[in-house]
Amino acid sequence: MLGLARDIPWDLGDSLLNAWILAWDADHLLRFAAGDFTALRGFWNANIFHPEPLTLAYSEHLVAQAVQILPVYALTGNIILSYNLLFLSTFVLSGLGMYLFVREITGSSRAAFAAGLIYAFAPYRLPQFAHLQVLSSQWMPFTLYFLRRYFDVHTTSRGIWCLVGAAAALVAQNLSNGYFLMFFSPMVAVYAFYEMTTRGLWAAPRVWAAMAATGAAVALLTVPFLLPYLELRRLGFPARSLTEVATYSADVLSYWTSPAESHVWGRAMRAFPKNEGDLFPTLSALVLALAGLAASVGSAWRISRRTPFAIRRANGIAYVLIGVCALYALLVMLVFTGIRFDNIGPLQISVRRIGRSSLVLAMAFAILAVVSPRVRLFARAWLATIMGFTVLAVALTFILSLGPDIRTQGRLIGQAAPYSLLYSHVPGFDGLRVPARYAMLVMLFLATGAGVGGAAIERRFRRGGALVVCLGVLAVIEAFAAPIVINGTVIEGGYAPPPPRVYTGSGVPAVYRFLKTLPSPGTVIAEFPFGETTFELRYMFYSTNHWHPLLNGYSGTFPLSYSRGGSLLRRPLAAPDLAWQSLRESGATHAVVHGSLYLNGEGQAISRWIVGRGGALVAEFDGDSVFALR
Numbered sequence: 001m002l003g004l005a006r007d008i009p010w011d012l013g014d015s016l017l018n019a020w021i022l023a024w025d026a027d028h029l030l031r032f033a034a035g036d037f038t039a040l041r042g043f044w045n046a047n048i049f050h051p052e053p054l055t056l057a058y059s060e061h062l063v064a065q066a067v068q069i070l071p072v073y074a075l076t077g078n079i080i081l082s083y084n085l086l087f088l089s090t091f092v093l094s095g096l097g098m099y100l101f102v103r104e105i106t107g108s109s110r111a112a113f114a115a116g117l118i119y120a121f122a123p124y125r126l127p128q129f130a131h132l133q134v135l136s137s138q139w140m141p142f143t144l145y146f147l148r149r150y151f152d153v154h155t156t157s158r159g160i161w162c163l164v165g166a167a168a169a170l171v172a173q174n175l176s177n178g179y180f181l182m183f184f185s186p187m188v189a190v191y192a193f194y195e196m197t198t199r200g201l202w203a204a205p206r207v208w209a210a211m212a213a214t215g216a217a218v219a220l221l222t223v224p225f226l227l228p229y230l231e232l233r234r235l236g237f238p239a240r241s242l243t244e245v246a247t248y249s250a251d252v253l254s255y256w257t258s259p260a261e262s263h264v265w266g267r268a269m270r271a272f273p274k275n276e277g278d279l280f281p282t283l284s285a286l287v288l289a290l291a292g293l294a295a296s297v298g299s300a301w302r303i304s305r306r307t308p309f310a311i312r313r314a315n316g317i318a319y320v321l322i323g324v325c326a327l328y329a330l331l332v333m334l335v336f337t338g339i340r341f342d343n344i345g346p347l348q349i350s351v352r353r354i355g356r357s358s359l360v361l362a363m364a365f366a367i368l369a370v371v372s373p374r375v376r377l378f379a380r381a382w383l384a385t386i387m388g389f390t391v392l393a394v395a396l397t398f399i400l401s402l403g404p405d406i407r408t409q410g411r412l413i414g415q416a417a418p419y420s421l422l423y424s425h426v427p428g429f430d431g432l433r434v435p436a437r438y439a440m441l442v443m444l445f446l447a448t449g450a451g452v453g454g455a456a457i458e459r460r461f462r463r464g465g466a467l468v469v470c471l472g473v474l475a476v477i478e479a480f481a482a483p484i485v486i487n488g489t490v491i492e493g494g495y496a497p498p499p500p501r502v503y504t505g506s507g508v509p510a511v512y513r514f515l516k517t518l519p520s521p522g523t524v525i526a527e528f529p530f531g532e533t534t535f536e537l538r539y540m541f542y543s544t545n546h547w548h549p550l551l552n553g554y555s556g557t558f559p560l561s562y563s564r565g566g567s568l569l570r571r572p573l574a575a576p577d578l579a580w581q582s583l584r585e586s587g588a589t590h591a592v593v594h595g596s597l598y599l600n601g602e603g604q605a606i607s608r609w610i611v612g613r614g615g616a617l618v619a620e621f622d623g624d625s626v627f628a629l630r
Contacts, residue, residue, distance in 0.1 A: 003486070005081040007501060010129035011488030015083070016502065016537040017554060018062065018132045021046075022086070023079045023544040025066030030074055044228045047543055048553030049562050050524050051587055054235075057228040058555035060133040064175035078504050079544060083132070090135040095120030097141030097169075098444075102451030104148045105386050110465040111454030114472025118285045119447035123479040124439050126259040127278050137440045139173035140184055144191060144448075151195045154207060163214045174222045178229075179437045181222065182428055183400075187393060187441065189215075194389045229431065237557060239430035242404055245423065247275060249403020250436040251410065252336050254279040261481040272409050276436035279401075281443060284475035285450045288468070289394075292453030295460075296387035304378035314371040321368040328361040338408040354406065354414045387452050393445040401438035492532045496597050502538060508545050511592060511624035516546040518590065526551040526588040528606055529597055531566035551586050561586075573605055580613045588629055591615065596623035 008015045024046050031039035046056040068089065069082035076082070095116035103112035119141065128134040146166035153159050170188060174181040192211055201207045233239075254277035258265035269280050310318040331351050334340075340352045351357065369375050382388045399406070399418055406414035422429040454468035461467065487501040503509070515525065525548050527539045536554040543550055551569075553562060565582045572579035583591070591610055595603030607625050611617065615627040 004084045005076075005078055006504070007486045008080060008083065009087060010485055011490070012502065013488075013490065013533070013537065014130040015132070016541045017059065018130075019079050019083045020537075020540040020544060021056070021059065021062045022066050022069060022083060023073075024056065025061070025063055026070055026073045026079075026082070027544075027547070029066060029070060033070075047547055047549045048540060048555065049559050050549040050551050052559045052561060054228045054232055055553065055555070055559075057232055058557050058559075060176075060178055060556075061225060062133060062176070063225065064139075064172045065132065065136060080502070080504055087129075087132060087135065090132075090138050091120045093138035094141070097138055097145060098447055098451070101141045101145040101148065102448060102455075104145055104152075105448075106451055106455035108451075108455040108458050108465070108468075110458055110468050111451045114288065114454045114468050114475070115447045115451030117472040118282065118288075118450050118475045119443060121476045121479045122440070122443040122447075123259050123262060123265075123282060124279050124443060126261055126479065126481050126484075129484065133177040134179070134437060134440065136176040137173075137180060137444070139169045139176065140180065140441070140444050142169035143173060143184075143188055145169075147188070147192060147195065150210075151199060151201075154201075154210070159210070163210055167214050167217050170218050171221045174218070175225055179432055179434065180440070182426075182432060183397075183438055183441055185218075187397070190393070191389070198384045226428075229428075233431070240433045242420075242423065244433055245419075245435060246403050246405055248434040248436055249276075249405075249407075249419070250279055250401040250439060251277055252402065252406070252408040252413075253338070254436065254439075255398070255442075256280060259479075259481065261484070262478070263480050264478045266481075274410075276434050279436070279439045279442075281446055282475045282478040284471045284478060285443075285446055288450035288453040288457070288471055289446055290453065291457050292387050292449045292451075292455075293391060295453065295456035296382060296385045300378050300382035300385065300388075303381040304374045307373045307377050309374050310372045318368060318372050318375075321364050321371070324364040325361060325368060328357050328364065331357045332361060335413050336408060338411065340411075340413075352413070387449060390445050390449040390452065394442055394449065397438045397441040397445065401436050401442060403435040490534050492529075492534050494599065495529060495532065495535075496599055498534060498538060498597065502541050508542060509624065510621035511594075511619070511626060512542040512545045514619050514621065514626060515548060515590075515592070518546070518548065520546075520548060523548045523590060524551070524586075524588045525549070525590050525592060526569070526583060526586065527592045528569070528572075528594065528603075530572075531570040535594070535597065551583075551588055572609060573602070576609055576613075580609075584629065590618075591627045591629055593625045593627070594623065595625060 008019070028039050028043050044054045044056045049055045049058075065086055069086050072085055073079065073082045097116075098119040099112045099116035101112075102115040103109055106112065125135055143166050146162050146169060150159050150162035150166060153162065170185070173184060196202055196204075196207065196211075251272050251274060253272035254274065256269060256271040257273055257278055258269035258280040259278040260266045260270070260273070262269075265280060309315065332354055335351055335354045335357065369379060383392075396418075400422070402417060402419070404417055404420035404423055405412055406417050419429075419435050424430075454471070457468050458464040489498060489500060491497045515523075525543075527535070527550065529535050530552060533554055536552050539550060539552045540554060551562075551565065565586060568575060568579040568582045572583075593603055593607050593610070595607065597603070598606070603623075607617075607627070610627045610629070614630045616630065617625060618628050619626040
């Protein structure tokens with residue numbers, strides 16, 4: 001338990017970036033709450049990459065998470081403790097939200113418990129431990145839960161409070177992660193339309209008005225946090241290239257690739273490792289979801305048998321169409337799994353891409369629905385079930401996670417995928433780098449389907465409830481990876497290893513306690529070594545102790561001024577005159593040289609370079625030298 005206040009899970013990479021963001025947010029919010037109404041004036045102009053504006057918007061702003069930690073941070077001032085409690089809360093709240101939603105749609109507490117475990121401990125979360133914003137997917141099931149509650153009680157006075165809960169949860173999700181804002185918000189609208197359709201509420205003006213008002217309120221509270229990102233685009237920050245987006249898209253076989261850290265599947269289930277590609281959802285989740293699919297299909301089939309199979313004189317056509325659907329469904333599945341061929345026996349049938357086969361399958365099914373009343377009734381009955389919606393949602397989010405081009409084992413099987421339409425036509429999507437993060441929505445709806453399947457098993461078998469709980473626990477075991485890495489540190493080539501962890505409170509290095517005594521505003525700091533990610537992140541973290549502007553920085557993107565200056569300041573002795581000119585033009589007033597991080601006396605040489613150009617040594621602490629730049 002002592003580690004909660006001093007150690008950071010996973011590594012000292014993006015975790016430190018997020019800790020710095022949280023501290024920046026919390027500091028401004030607390031000063032505003034204390035009566036300093038000017039505290040938010042420079043909120044977006046964070047203290048990195050001086051003198052660039054809007055630097056907080058170079059990454060996720062994490063405002064929702066900062067609100068969560070405010071009480072702890074106000075009492076302790078310990079950002080590591082605050083970060084760790086927030087990290088743990090994502091598991092608890094994810095499980096609770098999914099539990100409430102599945103219990104609402106199934107009436108089964110045991111099935112809801114299993115679904116909560118599946119969602120909270122989804123294996124996809126494991127390689128994302130350094131990305132707090134990705135772990136912060138807990139508000140999605142709460143949004144669906146409150147919406148479901150609204151449609152259950154919309155005719156009573158409790159309906160308005162359910163909508164307030166749904167709006168609050170959706171705003172919290174929007175302000176937690178920009179990816180999920182773009183990915184999840186449309187799915188919320190789709191879910192609302194599903195509920196209205198299945199309940200026959202399309203002609204209910206009161207429901208439409210309530211939905212419109214809720215959507216407007218969510219937009220009103222969300223849009224102000226999007227404006228700085230739009231302003232950065234206006235200032236010249238480019239869109240993500242399609243090549244970069246494709247690199248961080250899922251492969252079909254990513255869903256059969258477990259995180260390497262998993263003790264159960266980490267070695268056996270590695271079908272196609274790649275960036276952002278450890279997406280295996282656990283066998284337990286798949287088994288429960290398949291049970292739900294089977295139960296919903298069986299129920300819809302029993303309903304559909306009340307009608308004739310086909311219209312008069314169309315039986316033969318219907319059977320042929322069923323055969324065509326079965327054949328092309330099989331072909332699509334084969335291509336998805338990576339099997340490709342150019343003939344079937346003597347028949348020259350080329351099956352290498354999914355586009356043509358999918359089109360033939362869709363056309364054949366559409367014609368079959370026209371000629372078969374039973375197929376139409378079956379489709380309506382199945383789509384009206386929550387499992388019908390869930391399966392379609394899983395399929396849609398799965399396809400979108402594959403990015404602009406669909407690949408299996410790295411081989412192209414489909415071009416101009418649906419994600420490419422979003423990239424080209426929906427504002428904001430061209431700023432997102434990782435379509436594979438749709439996998440968290442896949443897990444959201446897969447866990448929902450698993451809950452439905454769990455409820456079906458509980459009803460069907462005498463001890464079904466116990467079996468469902470066991471499968472939920474087994475899903476956690478499948479994802480188990482403890483003990484996880486703590487304070488993971490990358491050693492930069494050509495430099496000494498940094499300290500094994502970072503410190504807060506009285507443990508903050510003396511040099512940063514000295515920097516806090518320098519006048520503010522008016523002090524701008526450059527720290528050396530410059531431009532090396534491992535060190536830049538530590539400078540940012542320790543800047544929470546003094547909040548002076550830094551030339552240094554690290555984020556989701558980098559300004560041109562940093563790239564240009566960094567090329568000179570990373571090795572200032574290679575071009576000393578140009579490096580000094582860059583340093584002076586940057587507006588820096590002080591330089592900190594961490595001599596202990598250099599090898600072969602390079603730190604002392606950089607200190608002499610600064611003094612030789614007019615800098616004055618003003619303080620020295622255990623190898624850390626502070627210079628005033630004249």
